[in-house]
Amino acid sequence: MRVQVQRFGKFLSGMIMPNIGAFIAWGFITALFIPSGWLPNEKLALLVSPMLRYLLPLLIAYSGGKMVYGDKGGIMGAIATMGVITGSDIPMFIGAMAIGPLSGWVIKRFDQLVEGKIPAGFEMLTNNFSVGILGMLCAIIGFYTISPVVAFLTHMLSSGVEIIMSRSLLPFVSFFIEPAKVLFLNNAINHGILTPIGLEQSQAAGSSIMFLLEANPGSGLGVLTAYWIFSKGSMQSSAPGAIVIHFLGGIHEIYFPYILARPFLIIAPMLGSASAILVYSIFGGGLVVPASPGSIISLMAMSPKSGAGVVILGVLTATVVSFLISWAVIKKTSEKEEDDTTSVQDKGHLHTEQSTIRRVVFACDAGMGSSAMGATRLRRKLEKSGVHINVTNSSVDHIPAGTDVVVCQSELSHRAQQSSPLSELIVIKNFLSDPALDNLFARLSDQPQLDNREELFPGEKDTTDNSILTPENIVTGLRSTSKQEAIRRAGELLQARGYVKPGYVGAMLEREELVTTYLGMGVAIPHGTSEAKNEIIQTGVVVMQYPEGVLFGEEKARLVIGIAASGDRHIDILARLSGSLEDEAVLEELFTTPDKRFILETFGLNTKNEN
Numbered sequence: 001m002r003v004q005v006q007r008f009g010k011f012l013s014g015m016i017m018p019n020i021g022a023f024i025a026w027g028f029i030t031a032l033f034i035p036s037g038w039l040p041n042e043k044l045a046l047l048v049s050p051m052l053r054y055l056l057p058l059l060i061a062y063s064g065g066k067m068v069y070g071d072k073g074g075i076m077g078a079i080a081t082m083g084v085i086t087g088s089d090i091p092m093f094i095g096a097m098a099i100g101p102l103s104g105w106v107i108k109r110f111d112q113l114v115e116g117k118i119p120a121g122f123e124m125l126t127n128n129f130s131v132g133i134l135g136m137l138c139a140i141i142g143f144y145t146i147s148p149v150v151a152f153l154t155h156m157l158s159s160g161v162e163i164i165m166s167r168s169l170l171p172f173v174s175f176f177i178e179p180a181k182v183l184f185l186n187n188a189i190n191h192g193i194l195t196p197i198g199l200e201q202s203q204a205a206g207s208s209i210m211f212l213l214e215a216n217p218g219s220g221l222g223v224l225t226a227y228w229i230f231s232k233g234s235m236q237s238s239a240p241g242a243i244v245i246h247f248l249g250g251i252h253e254i255y256f257p258y259i260l261a262r263p264f265l266i267i268a269p270m271l272g273s274a275s276a277i278l279v280y281s282i283f284g285g286g287l288v289v290p291a292s293p294g295s296i297i298s299l300m301a302m303s304p305k306s307g308a309g310v311v312i313l314g315v316l317t318a319t320v321v322s323f324l325i326s327w328a329v330i331k332k333t334s335e336k337e338e339d340d341t342t343s344v345q346d347k348g349h350l351h352t353e354q355s356t357i358r359r360v361v362f363a364c365d366a367g368m369g370s371s372a373m374g375a376t377r378l379r380r381k382l383e384k385s386g387v388h389i390n391v392t393n394s395s396v397d398h399i400p401a402g403t404d405v406v407v408c409q410s411e412l413s414h415r416a417q418q419s420s421p422l423s424e425l426i427v428i429k430n431f432l433s434d435p436a437l438d439n440l441f442a443r444l445s446d447q448p449q450l451d452n453r454e455e456l457f458p459g460e461k462d463t464t465d466n467s468i469l470t471p472e473n474i475v476t477g478l479r480s481t482s483k484q485e486a487i488r489r490a491g492e493l494l495q496a497r498g499y500v501k502p503g504y505v506g507a508m509l510e511r512e513e514l515v516t517t518y519l520g521m522g523v524a525i526p527h528g529t530s531e532a533k534n535e536i537i538q539t540g541v542v543v544m545q546y547p548e549g550v551l552f553g554e555e556k557a558r559l560v561i562g563i564a565a566s567g568d569r570h571i572d573i574l575a576r577l578s579g580s581l582e583d584e585a586v587l588e589e590l591f592t593t594p595d596k597r598f599i600l601e602t603f604g605l606n607t608k609n610e611n
Contacts, residue, residue, distance in 0.1 A: 015067070015097055019059040026051045057081055057096035064100030067510065070502040072111075072127075073104025076135050083139030087147025095142065095150045103138045107131060108503050112534070115501075170209070170281055174273035177214055179266055181252060182259045198290065207286035207304050209277070215287075215294030216276050218315040219269035220255040221247050222322025226268075227258055230330045237554075250293025265329050272322030276314040285310035356447055360389060360440070361423075363396040363408040363416055365514055365530055372565075373519055374407065378437065382444060389444050395530045399423065405440065411515045469541045469603060471596045473497060476545040486550045487512055487526040490542050490562030499540030499564045500528075507532030508562070516552055522591060524550070524557035527564065536566045543599060547592050558591040 029051065033044040058078050065077025077100030084095035110130055118126050164172050198210030224246060228239035242254045259265050279285065285307060291298040296315065303311045360378070364371035371393035379391040394400060396412045399420040406423045408416045413427050428434040473493065481489075491505035507528035511517065518524045528535060542562040549556030590602060 015060050015064040015100065018063050019056070022051075022056060022059050026056060052091055054085060057085055057092045060093060061096040061100030061103075064097060065104030067506050068101050068104030068503070069108040069111075070505050072107055072131060072502060073101075073506070076103040076107045076131055076138065077101070079103070079131075079135030080138035080142050083141070083143035084147045084150075087143040088151045090151060092147065092150060094153075095146050098150075099138065099142045099146050103135065106134055106138060110134060111501070111503075170213075171274040171277040173213055174219075174270050174277060178219065178270040178273055181214065181269075182256045182266060194290075198287075205286075207288050207307060209280050209286045211287035211290050211302070212280055212285060212299075212311070212314065213273075213277060215250075215291040215299065216273060216315060216318050217247050217250065217252065217294050217296055217299070218276055218318025219272035219322045220252055221315075222272050222319045222324075223258055223265065223268055223326045224255050225319070226323050226326030226330055230327055248295055248297060250291075250295025250298055252294055262329065265326060268322045268325035268329060269318075271325055272318040272320075275321045276318035279314045279317050280310065283310045283313070285314055287311070357404045357444060358390060359400070359403050360391045360405045360407065360444075361399055361403045361420075362391070362393040363399055363406055363412065363419075364393070365396060365412065365511055371408075373523075373525060374437075378441065381441060385445055387445050397530060407437070407440070409515050468499075468539050469543070469600065471600065473540065473542045474545075474596045474599055475543070476594045476596065476599075478544055478546050480546055480548045480550055483512070483550055483552050484509060486524075486544065486546065486557075486560045487562075490526055490544050490560055493542045493544070494540055494562050494564050497540060497542065499536065499538055501535045501537065504528050504532055504535035504564060507535060518552035518555055518557055520555070521587065522549070522556065522558040523561065524552050524559070525561045525563055527562065533566070536564045538564075539566050540564050543603075545591065545593075545599075 026048070029044065029047050032039045033041040034048060035042075035045070058081055061077035061081035062074040063077075066074035069076075077096075080099045080103040081092070081096045084092045084099055088095075107130065114126065114130075164170065164176070194210045194213055198208035221243065224239050224243045228236060228243065231239070239258075242258070245251050245254045259269070286304070287299065287302040288304055291302045299311055299315065300308060360375075362371040362375040362378070375391050375393040379389075382389055382391065392400070396408055396415045397419050399406055399416065403420050403423045405426060406416050406420055407426045407428060409429065410427045413425060416423075416425055426436050426440060428436050475493065478489075487508050488505055491500070491508045494500045495502060495505060508526050511529045511532075512526060514529070516524075517526045541564075544560040544562065546558050546560060549558045550560060586602060590599060593599065
């Protein structure tokens with residue numbers, strides 16, 4: 001369940017993170033040019049509503065559709081979202097996040113059904129009309145179904161807030177507001193519910209607490225600060241920038257993906273906000289007009305002269321409470337992951353120590369890239385030492401029966417245990433160089449050896465095939481780019497060369513979100529998920545050379561090797577690449593040479609007939 005929730009959270013954040021720049025642009029336009037902004041401008045303020053109502057939902061839907069089925073899915077998502085937008089008067093972020101991926105799936109499914117059935121010469125006509133007709137139908141469905149459902153949920157949330165307010169339980173409003181904010185209903189609540197009530201109170205009393213219920217940046221600041229101090233990896237490195245954007249820019253949407261990554265963390269902003277509201281209720285805190293966006297600058301500018309101190313006190317209270325709870329949650333979840341991994345390793349260790357290890361399986365999500373490289377590298381290392389053990393690779397969900405030892409990354413440990421519960425599980429961070437692999441090598445070298453090598457390696461032959469890696473599949477001297485763009489570029493080349501269908505590119509990006517395909521030593525091997533096997537037309541490999549490297553987390557990949565494997569024909573190429581990793585001079589040449597012949601020869605392909 002925890003793995004599924006994490007996947008869902010990553011999928012949701014994957015629709016938002018690419019569009020953060022658009023959210024920032026809208027936030028600054030709002031902060032600067034609305035009547036209560038820093039530089040009021042009646043004409044430029046006209047940008048605010050269309051961007052909120054149309055631009056942001058359309059971008060979210062396009063990203064969601066593209067994640068499912070590339071550009072074609074993105075276009076479908078944008079078309080369908082227009083029906084959702086026009087079906088209601090509230091901002092349709094949730095509607096876009098629902099119908100965008102759904103529409104991408106619809107066109108993907110259609111293409112699968114008609115594959116091989118379209119007459120020659122009618123492909124483009126069919127592609128265009130299928131998107132137009134199905135997009136229209138999805139827009140109509142969104143207008144009559146998704147839009148009313150989202151509007152109903154928003155109404156229910158509004159009613160809950162009003163009931164709590166009428167019973168003097170104002171701090172508990174945060175239990176509705178904070179989850180709604182993470183679901184991008186913050187503007188609907190703020191401008192649709194709190195602002196009208198606040199304006200009425202402000203006219204009578206000079207200020208209103210309503211303007212502080214949603215706009216207080218302290219809760220999000222506490223979450224981001226805890227990530228910065230106690231987390232690891234990309235979340236930690238991105239947190240400082242997010243703090244600046246959130247606290248000074250007032251763009252609260254920037255911290256929502258951090259909550260989605262660990263859904264239980266929502267309790268931190270809920271209690272942080274509730275504590276601040278209690279402070280405001282006791283000391284009479286409030287603002288004169290709405291603070292939009294909810295930055296500390298905007299809050300101070302909209303505070304009454306006599307109430308600025310109370311506003312600051314509420315922000316500090318929310319920050320401290322949210323930070324302490326976030327610290328506890330991040331620490332607890334990190335320990336839980338480590339404990340789970342340790343217990344799984346211990347359980348397998350007890351099983352395997354009692355017998356000779358005959359079969360080792362390296363497992364990754366799809367079983368075609370990183371696991372193949374790891375298995376090949378260990379197998380060749382063992383062979384050089386005269387040790388003959390059956391070392392293979394597979395998908396983590398289909399580990400062969402009779403496996404003694406399973407090697408996988410920590411993110412896949414639970415799936416590996418479910419797939420092969422009686423196997424020892426060795427959890428690693430890196431398929432090419434990890435202390436756990438060194439320990440495994442030592443154990444295998446010390447145990448009694450088996451003699452029947454043909455039985456251990458059935459059918460192992462040189463399967464090198466020039467058709468899966470050709471000079472046209474190699475691109476050298478590329479300039480550094482983002483990890484996502486590098487993966488997308490490799491997938492698009494696989495598609496252009498006829499190895500995969502368009503949906504495979506999105507599956508490659510999805511696979512990277514699950515577990516990194518960076519192997520170490522400057523090599524990454526992106527490939528699709530196990531569910532994307534039906535997107536593969538034939539086995540193919542592409543090599544993208546980035547002399548200056550592409551950041552995969554905290555490491556740089558200088559060779560990005562895209563793989564689409566319908567069988568095992570790519571294994572020999574990975575085996576030969578694995579051998580080249582032993583020679584630093586050869587590896588450096590692979591990273592920098594413009595000579596495609598050298599790359600082909602290193603990968604074991606005959607180039608005497610190539611031009």
